[in-house]
Amino acid sequence: NAGVMQNPRHLVRRRGQEARLRCSPMKGHSHVYWYRQLPEEGLKFMVYLQKENIIDESGMPKERFSAEFPKEGPSILRIQQVVRGDSAAYFCASSPGLGNQPQHFGDGTRLSIL
Amino acid sequence: LAKTTQPISMDSYEGQEVNITCSHNNIATNDYITWYQQFPSQGPRFIIQGYKTKVTNEVASLFIPADRKSSTLSLPRVSLSDTAVYYCLVGDISTGTASKLTFGTGTRLQVTL
Numbered sequence: 170n171a172g173v174m175q176n177p178r179h180l181v182r183r184r185g186q187e188a189r190l191r192c193s194p195m196k197g198h199s200h201v202y203w204y205r206q207l208p209e210e211g212l213k214f215m216v217y218l219q220k221e222n223i224i225d226e227s228g229m230p231k232e233r234f235s236a237e238f239p240k241e242g243p244s245i246l247r248i249q250q251v252v253r254g255d256s257a258a259y260f261c262a263s264s265p266g267l268g269n270q271p272q273h274f275g276d277g278t279r280l281s282i283l
Numbered sequence: 284l285a286k287t288t289q290p291i292s293m294d295s296y297e298g299q300e301v302n303i304t305c306s307h308n309n310i311a312t313n314d315y316i317t318w319y320q321q322f323p324s325q326g327p328r329f330i331i332q333g334y335k336t337k338v339t340n341e342v343a344s345l346f347i348p349a350d351r352k353s354s355t356l357s358l359p360r361v362s363l364s365d366t367a368v369y370y371c372l373v374g375d376i377s378t379g380t381a382s383k384l385t386f387g388t389g390t391r392l393q394v395t396l
Contacts, residue, residue, distance in 0.1 A: 173326070204386075211370060211386030212327065260326050271317055274326030 173275035190246040194263030201244040202262045292391040301358045305371030313375040
């Protein structure tokens, strides 16, 4: 019973490069959420997607960040022209989106910007 | 969005019962209370969720008084492996809307021998 799978677990990029973070939700889950966590802080919501639709992107920076959840394949969080401040742990969660079902999280991608 | 207040940290000895209380004075009628556990370098793990009264599962109990302005996560007989950060979240997840879930700084539980 595979949980939420995120890859890579660690990603190193130089300033100005692009970072692509992937998330495969739990089987049967059609709702995906991305969060960012800085050291010693709680998770901060970024974006909520359903298959082929962005439902809520109110927590995602307007520039350089984008997210998608295609009909086939994993959800992708894309960060263009990365800067040092993008260094963080990025977590993906999924849920069935039915009633009061809790979100289940992956173990994150730790992004380091050199 | 109901704001939550938890103790920043707690210490316990192995084998003791640990109770972590979360205050949420502005909780709304449709809000549920959810607790997560997070170990270093891992994602949050769902522990328990409730709306009112008491909920119990194989790892914890959640006590919610009638006014729902607070809740208490109870961990029976903690072990060293329960050392983690515990987050209390309050929000309306009945529609699956993620933006209403906000993590605070959580409670750092340190269990020692």
